[in-house]
Amino acid sequence: MKASDQTRLLREMIFFRRFEERSFEAYMERKIGGFLHLYSGQEAVATGVLEMARCGHDYVITGYRDHVHAIKAGAPAREVMAELYGKETGSSRGRGGSMHIFDPTVNFMGGYALVGQPFPLAAGLAMACKLKKTDQIAICFLGDGANNQGTFHETLNMASVWKLPVLFVCENNLYAIGTRIDRSTAVRDQYKRAAAYNMESSQHDGQDIDTVMKAARSAIHHVRGGNGPYFIEFLTYRQRGHSMSDSNAYRSKEEEREWAERDPIKLYGERLKAAGRLTDADIAQIEKSVQDEIENDVIRFAEESPEPRVEDLTKYCLDDNPNPQWIGPLRGDQHG
Template sequence: MNASDQKRLLREMIFYRRFEERSFEAYMERKIGGFLHLYSGQEAVATGVLEMARCGHDYVITGYRDHIHAIKAGAPPREVMAELYGKETGSSRGRGGSMHIFDPTVNFMGGYALVGQPFPLAAGLALACKHKGTDQIAICFLGDGANNQGTFHETMNMASVWKLPVLFVCENNLYAIGTRIDRSTAVTDQYKRVAAYDIPSSQHDGQDIDVVMAAATNAIAHVRGGKGPYFIEFMTYRQRGHSMSDSNAYRSKEEERLWLERDPLKIYGERLKKAKILTDKDIAAMEKSVLEEIENDIIRFAEESPEPRVEDLNKYCLDDKPDPRWIGPLTQGEQHG
């Protein structure tokens, strides 16, 4: 990876952090409603894995902490922010909100609020890739908490039996909402759990993007090479609560402090400085340009975009232009009476 790519990656991660923190502010101003789950602290995982994937070609799917996965997959950040604002220009036309970002134009197939539901959907996307005979793969990002759903076990089994081209990325941030992993899960090393399904797996540091990229490269090569699914676990930590309504009373200040020292932006920034690729001044300038972009372009777009029309309430429930050959109504000639 050359220096310009390294600089771009650091800027991307800074951008993702600022995007999330700015949406926190908009939430406090009540411009964003509902539930808001922020990705701050886990940026190296989605950024590193998707850097090694073929975004726009491969399918990407995740849970409700989905803004950054969508953006790195190729969804325009303006549209993601407009979705948080519930606007017609949003990724999901204001109908989905924070937890349901979709952009099928880049094969980002959604954020889902049901924990563990994306497992089978991801395997289905992979089944479609295999059926069409393309070299696409499906990448499913979920947290450690999702692995206690039945869908985890059912899907791992089928993905393995059918050798589906799907990469399961487990972002182990140690907490299932507010319950620490060792209090809810018999086997805390998540990568060990898929051994029961004969799926190769590995565990890595999720805070160091270089480690993430190296691990993802191998995992993606395995899956794209037709060898079936792979399960990759990254140890990470969310810096904010599960959602905005989180008391955060279940974690110790000491634990939070230790993980803040392992902030992925800090780790990568220090490395680039040490390698003389960037100076403190360069990083400060990067921060400034990110803040300006978010304020002047992204927030402005979201603020100025129109609301969906209430008259369109029933739109998108079913296919709005159905073919009468399949739908009907039944003609007189088709009636028996």
């Protein structure tokens, strides 16, 4: 990989971390409402996998921890932040919020709050790619907790039977909300569960972006090559609680410290320094430019954007310009 791409990837991860931490601050200032699920600590997974995908061409879908996936897929960060602020300029026009970021212009098909619901939606997107005979694939990011829903089993089965071009990315961060994996799940290694559906799978370190990219490249090659679905598991850790009301009481400080040592940004930054690609001063400069971009572009845009109009409350519920031939109303002369 070129040095400039490595620097860009490091900057992207620093940007994603700052985006999340800045939205935490805005939440504390009550500028963001509802629930807010932050991705800090897991950046290498979405960044690495989507670096290997064809963003804007392939379909991407995920759960409610969706800001970073949306931005890496191509959604403008300022529109994602405006969505968190509930503004009309937001990715979902202020109707979705943090958990429901959509940007179909780059084929980012949404964040969903029903755990496990994106499994079948992703397989459906893949089915559409297959029907249209394009070389697109669908990429579905979900956590380990989603694998205990019925949709996991039902969808992996159908995706495998029908050889759909879908990549299931399991971000195993060890906790399903606040319940540790060994207390909720009979099989700790999630990739092994795909074998029940005759699906190829593998498990990798999710903190090292080089490892993530290498594994994702091969999995995506498999899926795009018409070989059917693939299930890839990354071991990772979220640094913050499940959502904003989470006390983190279910895990030890020692465990948090151990994972903090393997912070994906720290790991990658140190690797680039050791290779002589970057200096501490370069990284400080990146952090400064990220800080400036978040404040001067992303936050400013969200702050200054207008709220949706109350008159538009029912807009977007159904097709706003339906064809009267299909919809009606029924006319007296229209009885067949």
